[in-house]
Amino acid sequence: MYVGSNRYSKYRNIGPALLSEEGHMITKAKKWIRRELAVFDFLNPSSPDFGRRERRATNAEYLLEYIVAILKSIDLKGSAGQADELLKNYLGRENARLFLHELESWLRSPFERLKEWDQATQYAEPK
Template sequence: MDDSSAELCSICLSAITERAITVPCNHYTFDFGCLARWLQQSSNCPLCKAEVTAVEYDWRSPTDFKTFRPPKKPDPDTLQNQPTIRSQLGGRFQTRRPVHRRPYSPPSPDTALLRRRYVYRNRLYSLHVGSNRISRYRNLTPQMITNSPDLQSRARMWIRRELRVFAFLNSDSDNSDASGSRLSNNAEFLLTYIISILKTVDIKSSTGHAEDLLQEFLGRENARLFLHELNAWLRSPYTKLEDWDRNIQYGEPLPERFDEHGRGIGRMQQRGCRSRSQTPHSERRIYRERYPLSRYEPD
């Protein structure tokens, strides 16, 4: 829909960057990010107050789009026993995982994913690389991402893998439990939600607005690290995740092997432990003491 840039979202009154259509009332003057946040608070359409049973978004043609189905509003008698969308996506509540849901057991996760879990478990921030002709790193703005299908494609590639770090966002495809299916759907929803944030918010802004939007789903510490690493990937010249994995550097060595939860096994790799822009160890130690691991820890 080429006219979306000239049309305003009925919720925030800013230009629509990712059109979303409510079902069944078919109102279409919403930005996906705004509507998603609205439905976290209310299941009713912002314009006509009809109950929204689905949201159609990521339109590529009249027959090619994605559908997100918000959780049904529970009966008052069972409200306390039903997990909300926030709790399912990583909220603050102990009831995030339903009692009868099978424990997350990924089938032979690859080393790259386990390495990413180790990074989150130990709160490791990749070291900064300056923007210049030699490094080919560059600084980005929301407008650049909005106007670049290539940047959006690279962002989706990285986000899809990174969301697999968090066990509570993923479920076994053979699990017939309804909540398990909903979690898979919500992981896809969160991908589109983050792309919407990238198009409208500077993720490195000192205001921390992007972090505020994402922390409801991943937790504050994970959201901060997630956005830092996403920015490092998008600024880099790499188009393949394995190339980025091989070249990204951290302020301390990484293990060579990991268990299924991303804990290090054996001696450390020396790759990535030195850099001209290395962050002081004392700064990382202070950060870890200030922001200890919480229940949002990647499983």
Template structure:
């Protein structure tokens, strides 16, 4: 039996797919996304010699302190061009240090230092506006706070035929537009549960130890496309846990495990709307769910 591809093997293609989808859905008002933090691209730079440039400068430097390869193509990176001119041809050059023993440990210390400078530069910036919140979102937040996993919601003839008896495989996500639309519907609301996706000063899940996550909050709309790209590339329930590993970088491990469980439950349910889902989904600890959110 073939081994499942590793996260690092799959990451470049997933990031490229994410960029392509973001570009295709924002043609009228082009958005630039840093593929490392999934936040707005504010200080664009270019990796050399491959010349990929979908990175924020401090994010790429932090990344290179842990692994001296391009996130998009895995080629070695020897230099980074930053402070780019308008035509992108000129700028300052940062030379990537050669790797030494214990590189990862030192890289994390260096990344933490960069993180502090980045956080300082954002200290006076206004928080991103949170989307309007309703009681349903507050209840969903309570579910994550208490780590409640939904019980099985049975299927019936109202459920899409393609989903009734089939595994939620990457191949199915890649070919079934209805399944992707259902996933988008769920993701668009569920991501509103996580306040740290909208507040600049607390831009990482509480349990995150990733310095990039701590200083560079991602944007929910970019994260949505990233998750869709993951679902089309790797099994949500793969034995190696690649999907969980990639998403937990943004949501935290415990949140991601519950998040993926709830996504599977929604996709396998016969529910057509969020309102219907909220009415029928049940949790083992009913007392908590009866509390005011």
């Protein structure tokens, strides 16, 4: 669920400039991206689905660096959906949207440890 940016929540708005200025934000992003990319079997060399998808990349580390480049250059919430478009060829449109939404939420948060993030994150009940 969305948490507003303010001094009480310690959530803040992010964008390419902030990520470039604050080096620890890239480290924070990579921590989350590595964990989340592990969900996709076609990126896991020990999976029978490894490399079978018709995707441009089958290497998780390549995709991680590609996503970091997107973060450094494009606003994830851009109205044109540029970040979604760039990532859809790798993860599929719906997965890309959800992935980028969750990534932005993680980066906006005051949490530095994934365990804390997991414990605090709340999701709306499905309708």
